[in-house]
Amino acid sequence: MQKAFLIILLLIPFIVLSQTISGKAVAITDGDTFKLLTKDSTLIKVRLANIDCPEKKQPFSAKAKQFVSDAIFGKIVEVRVLKKDRYGRYISNVIYNDTISLNYELVKQGLAWHYVKYSKDKNLQSLEDKAKADKVGLWQDKNAIAPWEWRDHKKKKVKL
Template sequence: MYKFCLVLLFLISLSFHPNNSNAKKDSIIGKAVAITDGDTFKLLTKDSTLIKVRLANIDCPEKKQPFSKKAKQFVVDAIFSKTVTIYVLKKDRYQRYIANVIYDDSLNLSCELVRHGLAWHYVKYSKDSILQSLEDKAKLNRVGLWADRNAVAPWIWRSSKKKKIKH
């Protein structure tokens, strides 16, 4: 099991290396200065630019959903007030940088959230086999939000809230 984890971490580090053809070359180093929720935070760059970052390929529970506070606290503990590197994939309609976030030299924040059962692999926007494998394992072991066999994905939860507002 230990060897599997080492191999997986090695593969993850390769998949997000700036020279990898799958990763965009735009990388930004900065300090995480505010954590909005489990998948969004603010980064202060070396030139004092404040940017909003949305984690790529995952979706954390929404506020008022179970495990929302735990996901946010995980991110606080992992990156708040630390220097991180983001690999920007694109900007979304809210002008947030959609990015892979690397902290503690080699850990991918999206992967760690999924591994700990604090986020879903957002398959609508991602075909990442590593994230899917991590989610499958967390489900199998009933880790975090997967302890609830009827856990509701955030995109479904948001959709149901919109329907209730319309009625």
């Protein structure tokens, strides 16, 4: 019995990794985070994988949030879960309108960075490179600050 329990515990991370969840996007927190209401009325917090949208006080933050709202709010989406983070959010790739990757679209529209620290997705990097070259969205600003640098700067400022 203990052996079976141990095996189940070891398999849980793999079950979550291969999970696909459908549900309605019921709240948009920001450009890369939203809440999903599943068919069984479970509310889960979803964080888009491999990208990072501007923080609230950064340029293009509101545009990223609005883009996500226009794309998925009130609609049924498919959430392809990669893992859960330390905050309990489902780190995921999100598909809307049956075939469109929300993660890719945000980068393509110049509303998010490819979060290279956590991703090796060559498609995301290509999309970012093209958006940058075409000066799309946040790439209109030649001094655009990545959200992780913005957050790091804010932390250092608070400590001073």
